[in-house]
Amino acid sequence: ETGVTQTPRHLVMGMTNKKSLKCEQHLGHNAMYWYKQSAKKPLELMFVYNFKEQTENNSVPSRFSPECPNSSHLFLHLHTLQPEDSALYLCASSQEGRSRDTQYFGPGTRLTVL
Amino acid sequence: QKEVEQNSGPLSVPEGAIASLNCTYSDRVSQSFFWYRQYSGKSPELIMSIYSNGDKEDGRFTAQLNKASQYVSLLIRDSQPSDSATYLCAVRGFGNEKLTFGTGTRLTIIP
Numbered sequence: 001e002t003g004v005t006q007t008p009r010h011l012v013m014g015m016t017n018k019k020s021l022k023c024e025q026h027l028g029h030n031a032m033y034w035y036k037q038s039a040k041k042p043l044e045l046m047f048v049y050n051f052k053e054q055t056e057n058n059s060v061p062s063r064f065s066p067e068c069p070n071s072s073h074l075f076l077h078l079h080t081l082q083p084e085d086s087a088l089y090l091c092a093s094s095q096e097g098r099s100r101d102t103q104y105f106g107p108g109t110r111l112t113v114l
Numbered sequence: 115q116k117e118v119e120q121n122s123g124p125l126s127v128p129e130g131a132i133a134s135l136n137c138t139y140s141d142r143v144s145q146s147f148f149w150y151r152q153y154s155g156k157s158p159e160l161i162m163s164i165y166s167n168g169d170k171e172d173g174r175f176t177a178q179l180n181k182a183s184q185y186v187s188l189l190i191r192d193s194q195p196s197d198s199a200t201y202l203c204a205v206r207g208f209g210n211e212k213l214t215f216g217t218g219t220r221l222t223i224i225p
Contacts, residue, residue: 002159042118043158043202043215056212090157102148103213105157 003027004106006091012112013081021076021109023091031096032074033103034066037088049074050096081113118205120216128224133190135219137203140184146206147179147186152218153199162188193223 003026013019025032034046048056049068063085065077074091088110092103117140127133135149146165150158164170164177164186176189186205190197200218207214 002157040122040217042217045212048212088157102160102163104160105150108157110155 002104002106004091004093004104006089006106006109008109009107010110010112012114013078014114015081015083017081018077018079020078021089021091021111023074023076023106025072025074025091025093025104025106027093027095027104029093029095029104030071031094031101032068032071033092033094034074034076035090035092035105037090037108043090047076078111081111083113086111086113118203118214118216120201120203120219122217123220124222125219126222126224127193129193129195131193133193133197133221133223135188135190135201135203135221136185137187137205137216138185139203139205139214141205141207141214142181142184143208144181144184144205145208147177148204148206148213149175149177149186149188150202150204151199152202158202190221195223195225197221198223 005024007022031050036044046060047066052068063080067075088108090108091106094101094103119138149162151161152158162177164179170177174191178187200220202218203216204213
């Protein structure tokens with residue numbers, strides 16, 4: 001266990017559904033991340049939050065909407081997704097401000113869009 | 115565009131041998147380097163970090179960094195079947211820049 005939890009672990013949804021992914025970190029970190037991992041591709045950084053403020057949005061389609069109510073919780077709201085959005089969605093956290101900080105990953109949510 | 119390159123493999127190594135995984139990066143001012151292990155269907159798990167030129171050893175793992183040549187490698191001694199996984203190289207630039215990941219090398223240890 002890395003101290004980062006994600007729910008649900010598996011999710012199947014239709015293109016018209018709305019769902020949310022949840023991430024919680026118990027490490028006292030101040031930065032949280034959403035990554036997308038598709039087959040044969042590098043991990044793609046989607047969003048970064050430092051001290052609850054979004055600091056990075058890597059041209060992610062608006063059908064993905066992040067929310068960070070506090071430094072321990074991060075959500076990814078999903079709506080009208082496409083089949084190509086099927087992937088493993090990983091949450092990570094780190095302690096920003098240290099030049100040698102390390103990111104720790106949650107177990108991921110395997111998303112299938114039908 | 116900052117890039118991290120890895121041979122995707124698969125790399126097959128006999129049990130008990132040394133597995134050597136390599137990674138090159140394009141950003142010359144990169145400061146921090148990480149190796150993550152990812153088992154099939156699981157999330158990446160940090161196994162090594164290295165920040166200075168030279169070798170860093172942790173048990174059966176040795177990370178090697180050469181900033182002049184812009185490569186970082188991971189050696190796994192006495193390879194075990196449980197080492198079979200995809201190994202991701204990640205590089206962080208100067209300051210608070212984000213991590214850039216390679217595509218990973220799939221390693222198979224043959225009993």
